[in-house]
Amino acid sequence: xxxxxxxTLSCDSALLHQFRxxxxxxxVRELQAPDLGWWDWSMSKIERFLSDLFSIHGNSDxxxxxxxxxxxxxVALVVFLLYRCRFKLFGRTGSVTNEDDEEDNIYGVDFEAIxxxxxxxxxxxxxxxIVYLRMLRWLSDNNKIMxxxxxxxxxxxxxxxxxxxxxxxxxxxxxxxxxxxxxxxLVRLMIDLESKIKKGGTA
Numbered sequence: 001x002x003x004x005x006x007x008t009l010s011c012d013s014a015l016l017h018q019f020r021x022x023x024x025x026x027x028v029r030e031l032q033a034p035d036l037g038w039w040d041w042s043m044s045k046i047e048r049f050l051s052d053l054f055s056i057h058g059n060s061d062x063x064x065x066x067x068x069x070x071x072x073x074x075v076a077l078v079v080f081l082l083y084r085c086r087f088k089l090f091g092r093t094g095s096v097t098n099e100d101d102e103e104d105n106i107y108g109v110d111f112e113a114i115x116x117x118x119x120x121x122x123x124x125x126x127x128x129x130i131v132y133l134r135m136l137r138w139l140s141d142n143n144k145i146m147x148x149x150x151x152x153x154x155x156x157x158x159x160x161x162x163x164x165x166x167x168x169x170x171x172x173x174x175x176x177x178x179x180x181x182x183x184x185x186l187v188r189l190m191i192d193l194e195s196k197i198k199k200g201g202t203a
């Protein structure tokens with residue numbers, strides 16, 4: 001009596017996938033009607049290219065390393081751009097002079113000399129600016145704010161809750177960022193608010 005034959009055929013999945021991915025064996029496309037426009041045809045080619053490019057087969061696929069390198073390079077670029085374009089609190093729009101760079105720092109600055117020179121030259125913009133910096137120095141020395149070069153004026157108003165300081169900050173920001181024309185009267189107002197804050201001010 002004849003024994004039943006055992007089926008020894010098996011399917012090689014990897015080889016089958018290779019054939020399916022090879023355009024030379026893509027017979028289905030020959031049966032499709034050529035009704036695609038040049039735009040649709042181009043997009044289909046790009047879609048297939050991206051699909052093949054970003055399809056990762058196994059942990060040994062070298063493209064994983066390439067993608068990681070590209071991602072790290074992109075993150076490094078973003079960090080570099082943020083560092084180079086970081087917001088300068090007290091710099092003028094456009095080019096910044098060395099004097100402006102010195103005034104960015106509230107330490108090692110001769111406030112009185114700069115203020116006197118600004119008033120003598122009727123440079124009320126600089127006078128408003130130096131009075132505000134002087135106020136920040138006093139607040140920092142008295143542990144009412146944690147001064148940092150990168151911080152914005154608004155951040156300081158959240159650290160030191162004072163109506164007078166809020167008014168002083170608003171006046172400064174209007175001159176610095178709002179192109180508001182400074183004046184001697186505004187400088188006097190800044191001085192008056194500074195004095196009130198040092199005496200206790202309006203909380």
